[in-house]
Amino acid sequence: MLEDDDAPPELVDVSTLPVEQDAVEEPAQSRVPITIVTGYLGAGKTTLLNYILTEKHGKKIAVIMNEFGDSTDIEKPLTVNQDGQEVTEWMEVGNGCICCSVKDTGVMALESLMGRRGTFDYILLETTGLADPGNIAPIFWMDESLGSSIYLDGIVTLVDAKNISKLLDEPSPEETVHDDHDDHRHDSPTLSMAHMQISHADVIILNKADLVSETELEAVRDRISAINGVARVHVTDHSKTPQIEGVVLDLHAYDAVDFDITKGHSHIDPAISTISITHAPISSSQVPAVDAWLRSVLWECTLPNSPQDKPPRFDIHRLKGLLVVPDGPDKIIQAVREIFEIREAQASSESRECKIVLIGRGLGEAEVWQRSFDECLQASLE
Numbered sequence: 001m002l003e004d005d006d007a008p009p010e011l012v013d014v015s016t017l018p019v020e021q022d023a024v025e026e027p028a029q030s031r032v033p034i035t036i037v038t039g040y041l042g043a044g045k046t047t048l049l050n051y052i053l054t055e056k057h058g059k060k061i062a063v064i065m066n067e068f069g070d071s072t073d074i075e076k077p078l079t080v081n082q083d084g085q086e087v088t089e090w091m092e093v094g095n096g097c098i099c100c101s102v103k104d105t106g107v108m109a110l111e112s113l114m115g116r117r118g119t120f121d122y123i124l125l126e127t128t129g130l131a132d133p134g135n136i137a138p139i140f141w142m143d144e145s146l147g148s149s150i151y152l153d154g155i156v157t158l159v160d161a162k163n164i165s166k167l168l169d170e171p172s173p174e175e176t177v178h179d180d181h182d183d184h185r186h187d188s189p190t191l192s193m194a195h196m197q198i199s200h201a202d203v204i205i206l207n208k209a210d211l212v213s214e215t216e217l218e219a220v221r222d223r224i225s226a227i228n229g230v231a232r233v234h235v236t237d238h239s240k241t242p243q244i245e246g247v248v249l250d251l252h253a254y255d256a257v258d259f260d261i262t263k264g265h266s267h268i269d270p271a272i273s274t275i276s277i278t279h280a281p282i283s284s285s286q287v288p289a290v291d292a293w294l295r296s297v298l299w300e301c302t303l304p305n306s307p308q309d310k311p312p313r314f315d316i317h318r319l320k321g322l323l324v325v326p327d328g329p330d331k332i333i334q335a336v337r338e339i340f341e342i343r344e345a346q347a348s349s350e351s352r353e354c355k356i357v358l359i360g361r362g363l364g365e366a367e368v369w370q371r372s373f374d375e376c377l378q379a380s381l382e
C-alpha cells in the first residue's frame, strides 16, 4: 500500500523472483491497457492510486510512479537511458499489484515492466505534478515495441477544486508551458500546466470537493468544461470515485465511437477551448480528404481555406472524431498534438453524422472550422 511518493511502506522486493515463464514465452498475448494519471501538485493522484490498489476490482495492476513525462521532449528520456543505468525495482503491493517506486524514466520503466508480462493485466502510470501528458501519450503510438504490447486506455486528470481557479488564472513563470510553437504566435494568454493537464484529459476527477462550497464547485466545473468539453467529470472527496471500472480504468477513450460535448457552460476560458464540427455521412472515397485536412491542421497548424487576411493561429492538443461512412466501415480519428490516426471503428455508431471535436489553443470561431472542413469535403467530390 502506498502512503506517499518517498517512502512506500509494506513493500516486498520481488525483483529477484522469477518471472512467470509461460508469460514470457507466450508471444500472442493481448495488449495491456495503460492509464495515465496526471494532475497538478497535491491534487490527489497518490490518494487515487491508493484507493484503486486497495479496492476490489479483480485486476492485477502494475503502477509506475515517478519522473515520467517531465515536460521535456520524449526523446530525452530515451537518450538519458542509453548508458544503461537501469535502476528499476518492482515491488509487490496490496491486492497482488506490483509497483515501481524508484525514480526512473518512463520508457525504460515500461520496458522493464514488460519483462514481467503475465504478472499484471493493467498499468497505471502516475506522472509528476508538473508533467505534460501530451508528451507521454504519443509514446504508445510512436514506440513500436511498446505500442505492440500496450495500448493507451485513457488519461485521467486530478483537479484540486480548491486551488484550480488560481492556477488557471495566474500561471507562474516557471509553470508556464512552452510548447514547440512560439508564444508570440498567439494573442491568447500563456498556458499553465494545469491547462495542459485538463485539455488532454479523457476523465477529470474534480477532487477535494469537501473544501469548497456547492457554488464554488459548480463554477470550477463550468470552467473545466469550457476548457475541455468532452472529458467526463467526476466530483470526489479523497479521490473516491463511485466505481473504478469505466470511471478510471477501462475507459477505452482511444477506441470509443460515441462521445458527447458538454454544452451550456457560461465560462469561456481565454486560453483553451473545445469546438465541434459535424458533417453528413461521407463516402469512403472522401476519407483521404479528411486525412489531408487533418495533416494540414495538425502538422502544419494551417486551416485549409481559412480567411487570407486573418488566418487563425492555433495549436491542437487533442482531437477526436467519428466518420460515418455508409459504403465502408465507420472510422475513428484520434489525435494528441500532431500524432493522429484514422482507423476502422470496431462497431457501427448510432450516430448518423460525422463529428470532430477539437481541444486547443487559439481556435477562434467554430464556424471557421466548420466551413474549412465542409469545403475540403466538397472539393473532394469535384
Ligand SMILES: Nc1nc2c(ncn2[C@@H]2O[C@H](COP(=O)(O)OP(=O)(O)OP(=O)(O)O)[C@@H](O)[C@H]2O)c(=O)[nH]1
Pocket (backbone or CB within 6 Å): 005, 039, 040, 041, 042, 043, 044, 045, 046, 047, 048, 128, 129, 158, 207, 208, 209, 210, 211, 236, 237, 238, 239
Ligand atoms: N481535504 C482533502 N484532502 C485531500 C483530498 N484528496 C487528497 N487530499 C490530501 O491532499 C494531500 C495531497 O494528496 P496526494 O494524493 O499526495 O496528491 P498528489 O497529486 O499525489 O501530490 P504530488 O505527488 O505532490 O503531486 C494529501 O495530504 C491528501 O491526504 C480531498 O478530497 N480532500
